[in-house]
Amino acid sequence: MSASFTSLIYTYIGFPLLAIVVLNLIGKKHMEKFCAPIGCAVGVVQAVTSVITMLLLLQYNKAAVNFSQFWDMSVSTEAAYFSVDAISAIVLFCIGMVTAASFLTAAGMREEKMFNYTNVMLILVLGMSGIALVTDLFSLYVFLEITGIASFVLIALHRDIIGLEGSFKYLVMSAVASAFILAGLSFIYMETGSLRYDAVAEMLAGNTAAEPMLIWLAFLFLIAGFSIKSGIVPFHGWLPDAYQSAPAPVSVVLGGIVTKMAGVYAIIRIMSDFLLGTYSVINLAFMLLGLLSIVMGALAAIAQGDFKRILAYSSISQIGYIVLGASTGSMIGLIGAVLHFFNHATFKTTLFVNSAAVERQTGTTEIERLGGLQKQMPVTGVSSVLAFLSTAGIPPLAGFWSKLLIIIAAWQAGGPLIAGIALVASILTAAYFLRLQRKVFFGPVEEHLSTVKEARGGIAVSAVALSAVTVVVGLLFPVLLQILQAQGLL
C-alpha cells in the first residue's frame, strides 16, 4: 500500500522537475515545439494522480499519508515531511487542471516565448504543489516565495510596460505580505519551538501558550500576510492590475489557481488544522474580511469596462466566499470552502480562457468595443454562460452547491445577517456577469467584428473540457454530499 502511495505522490514533484531537466538538457532549439504538449502532460498527470490518491485514501480509509522517500523521517520528531490528505488532493487536482488549460491556451494563442513560459510555469507548478504537500509553516513560506517569484517573471514575461508595472506591484505587495508572514511565524516559533502544523495545533488546542499575546500578534500578522497574498479587500490593490497586465495564458493560471494557492489555501489550512470547531476573534476577523471582499469585489466588478478586470474583481468576490466558509470554524463551512475553491478554479479558468479567445480573435478585451460575438464564437459564448451561471450559484451547476454549504455554515456561525449579505451578493454576481455577457456576446454583431471566427485548437478544447467539469460536477454533487454524509462529515 505504502509503495503505491509514495510512487504516486512523487509524481507531484518529480514529474515537473524531470520535465524542466529534459527541456533544458535538450535545449530550446529542439524542444520549443514540444513545450505545450509537455506542459499539458504535466498538468494532466498531476490531475489524474490526485484523483488516484483520493481514491486510495478512501479505499484504505486513511485521513492522510506522510511521505519522505529520500530522507530519514525518523531522525527526530521535529523533522518536516510531506503529506497528502483530502484537501491537498483536491487542490493538487485544481493545479493540474488549470496548468493543462493554461498550456492549451498558450498553444492556442501561439505564445511567442513558449520555452521560457514553459520553464517558469513548471517552477510555478512545483511551488504550488509544495504548498499543498508541506506540513510545516516555514516550508509553506518557502514554497509561497517560489510561487511568488515564478508569478513575477510570468507577468513580466513580455517585458512590456503594462506587464512590468503589474509585476512590480505584485512584487512589492508580495514582499510586504512575506514580511508579515515571517513575523507571524517567528512569534509562533517563540511560543511553540516548532512550526509543524500538528505542534501548533496541539499548542492552540491545549491553550498552553506562555504568552497568549504573542499568539494573538502572530495571527494578526498571518491574517494580514495571507490576506494580501489572497487579494482580499482591503488588500486587493495589486490584483486587478496583475491579472489585466499578464499575458493571456498567465492570466488563466493566475486567476485560476495561483492567488488561491498563495493565500487562500493557507487560510483554509489554518482554519482546518488549527481552528476547526472553534469560533474565536480570528474566525470573526476572517469572516468580516470575507464579507467585505464578497460585497466590494462584486460592486467594483459592475463598474469595470475590461473583460479581464471584471474577472479580477469577480475573483476578489468569490475568494471572499471561500474565506467566509473557512472562517465559520465548522466542518460544513470548511467543506463548502474547499469545494468552492475547486469550483472557482474551474469556472474562473473557463472565463479567463474565454477572455483569451476573445482577445486572440478580436484583439481587444474592452467590452465597449465588443458585441454580438455569440454567433461568431458559439463555443466561447456557451462556455462563458455556463461559467457565469456557476459563479452566480445557479442550480444545478457546481457553484450552487458550494455556495449553499457556505451560506448554511455562515447562518449557523454568524447568524442570518451574514448569510443574507452573502446571498444578496450572489445577485450582484449575476448582475455584473449579465452585463458582461450582454455587452460581449449578445445583441447585434458590431460591424468591425463581422469577420471574427471561433478560436480553434487548444483554447476551444480547454473551454469545452472545463465547461464539462462544471456541469458534470454540478450534476454529481448530490452523490458527493451523500458520501460526505455517510462519512459523518455533514
Next chain:
Amino acid sequence: MNETILLICLAFIVIAAIACAMFRSMLKCAVSLAVVSALLACVLYLMGATWAALFELSVCAGLVTVVFASAISLTSTSRHQPENEEEHRKRVAGLPFILIATGMMLMVVIAATGFHIEPQANAALVGLSFKDVLWNMRQADVLGQIIVILAGAFAVAILFKESDKA
C-alpha cells in the same frame, strides 16, 4: 578551533558588508548581501543556534537574494552607467571611516565579552549533526531551496537577457 573559524567568518562578514555598501551595481550588492547572510548563518551555527542558522541561510541568503535579483532585473537601474571621477572619489572617501568605525566596534565587543563564546544547545537538536538537521529534518526546505535557485536562474536569464537586448 571554532573561535578561529568564527573570527575568520566575522572578518569576511565585515569585508562583504563593506563591499555591499561600496558596489555601484545593485546585483553585486545583492550578491554581497547574500554572502553576509551565508557567513552569518555559519556564525549562528558555530554558536549553537542551528535553527536560526538554517533560517538565515534559507530566507536571507536564498529567498531574499532571489527576490532582490528579480526586483533588480525588473528595473533599468541595474544597467551599468559610467561613473565620473568626482562621484568615484566621494564614494571611496567614506571607506577609511567605515573601516575605523568597524574596527572600534569589534574592539569594544571583544573587550566586553573577552570573546568567550558558549554554544547554547537546543534540546530538540542534541546529538544531531548539521547533516541531520539540514538533510533529514528540513528536507522540504532543501527541495524548496533547489527550486528557488532554479526560479532565480530562470528569472535572471529571461529578464536580464531581454533587458540586454532592449
